[in-house]
Amino acid sequence: MAYIRKKGKNYFVTFYYRGQRYDKSCRTNQRAVADNIRKQIEAQIANKSFRIDSVMQPSIRTLGDFISEYLAYSKINKAPKSERLDNLALSNLKDRIGNVPIDSLTIQRMEQFKSALLKDYSPTSVNIILRHLKAALSKAVSWNYIEENPLKQVRPIRIAEKEGPFLTLEDIQKLRKVMESGLYRDVIETGLYTGMRVSEIRNLSWDDIDFVGMKIRVRNTESFTTKSKKDRTVPLHPKLAELLALRAQVEHSPFVFLRTDMKQVDTGTANKKFKEYCDVAGLDSRFHFHTLRHTFASHLAMSGVSLYFIQKILGHRSIETTARTYAHLQPDPLLSAVKGLKY
Numbered sequence: 075m076a077y078i079r080k081k082g083k084n085y086f087v088t089f090y091y092r093g094q095r096y097d098k099s100c101r102t103n104q105r106a107v108a109d110n111i112r113k114q115i116e117a118q119i120a121n122k123s124f125r126i127d128s129v130m131q132p133s134i135r136t137l138g139d140f141i142s143e144y145l146a147y148s149k150i151n152k153a154p155k156s157e158r159l160d161n162l163a164l165s166n167l168k169d170r171i172g173n174v175p176i177d178s179l180t181i182q183r184m185e186q187f188k189s190a191l192l193k194d195y196s197p198t199s200v201n202i203i204l205r206h207l208k209a210a211l212s213k214a215v216s217w218n219y220i221e222e223n224p225l226k227q228v229r230p231i232r233i234a235e236k237e238g239p240f241l242t243l244e245d246i247q248k249l250r251k252v253m254e255s256g257l258y259r260d261v262i263e264t265g266l267y268t269g270m271r272v273s274e275i276r277n278l279s280w281d282d283i284d285f286v287g288m289k290i291r292v293r294n295t296e297s298f299t300t301k302s303k304k305d306r307t308v309p310l311h312p313k314l315a316e317l318l319a320l321r322a323q324v325e326h327s328p329f330v331f332l333r334t335d336m337k338q339v340d341t342g343t344a345n346k347k348f349k350e351y352c353d354v355a356g357l358d359s360r361f362h363f364h365t366l367r368h369t370f371a372s373h374l375a376m377s378g379v380s381l382y383f384i385q386k387i388l389g390h391r392s393i394e395t396t397a398r399t400y401a402h403l404q405p406d407p408l409l410s411a412v413k414g415l416k417y
Contacts, residue, residue, distance in 0.1 A: 076088060078108045078111075078112050085108030086098060086099055087111055095177070136174065136176060137172075137173055140176050140214055141164045141165075144160070144210050145160060145161060156206075159202060160206050163204075163210065166203060170190055171183065176219050177220050179211070179220070181227050184224045184228050188200060201230040208225040208228075239368065240365060241365065241369040246369075248357060249357065252351050257331060257339065258347040260317055261275055261344050262344075263317055264331075265366030266366050266370060267313065267314040268290060268308045269308070270290075272341045274300065275339070275344075276338050276341055276344070277329070278292075278330045279328050279329050280330060281328070285318075288309065288315065289308065289309055290308045290309075291307055292306050292308060292389065293305040306387070306389045308387055344363055348361070348362065371396075372400060374387075375400040381397050381401060
């Protein structure tokens with residue numbers, strides 16, 4: 075079977091002959107003309123009158139060819155971290171499978187590849203590699219390298235959900251006793267009261283804070299993109315409103331949290347400062363700035379706030395993500411339902 079596709083200005087006809095795949099330029103931008111060429115090739119192959127012209131060479135569609143093209147695409151269109159992960163994933167595939175024809179990648183072969191990765195990587199890392207490979211091979215489909223993504227039916231490794239550590243009320247009291255007043259204390263308090271990521275706090279501007287409606291807008295800007303790539307609204311706690319109102323009296327820049335040199339707070343320094351405070355307070359050594367996000371959501375769940383509202387405040391893409399992490403902390407809803415009886 076043959077099919078036509080447009081590459082640049084002209085159409086090409088792609089077909090198989092004696093086990094080899096070929097691409098022939100139709101030298102036309104007219105689809106009808108290209109389709110007639112396709113039909114002629116199919117007919118000649120069917121009646122065994124087809125002959126390979128010396129000009130026509132088998133199209134080179136090896137895994138290495140695709141990797142070179144895809145990594146060039148990744149470098150231009152993706153963030154540096156994503157580009158590095160693309161490189162890691164594709165290098166692993168080529169090293170373990172070889173520079174084979176890309177259309178020889180089958181579901182079974184990819185399952186074997188997944189199993190082989192587990193010898194050198196953790197299940198979480200294997201899933202990250204598979205996720206980047208799946209995206210790359212989806213692009214191979216759209217570029218007509220392959221007809222179907224062989225990773226489409228390969229399931230990621232199931233990983234038991236680990237409960238992230240969070241600060242208890244006693245931990246929070248200990249932390250507040252050792253924190254010095256000023257920039258980083260305010261940054262940490264904002265994390266406790268909003269569950270915002272440190273990068274979101276870093277990019278928070280005064281225009282995002284609504285003191286009348288008591289809410290904070292977490293949004294995408296020209297220089298910053300949220301993890302979910304979607305804007306969301308976070309309720310403004312009265313105590314945090316007081317803290318920010320005091321900052322507003324002395325801070326006259328677009329951003330809420332700026333250092334003395336008028337640059338935005340560094341996320342690495344914020345995390346380092348938080349861990350230093352935890353160390354002085356004698357808290358769990360596993361705590362880091364993101365723990366504030368878990369603390370915020372965990373205490374909401376324990377207070378009986380619905381998982382739906384927690385999902386919206388945190389900006390999770392799906393309720394399943396929220397449920398896996400925080401559902402076990404909620405009060406028993408069946409018990410609450412029985413307590414609601416009036417007789």
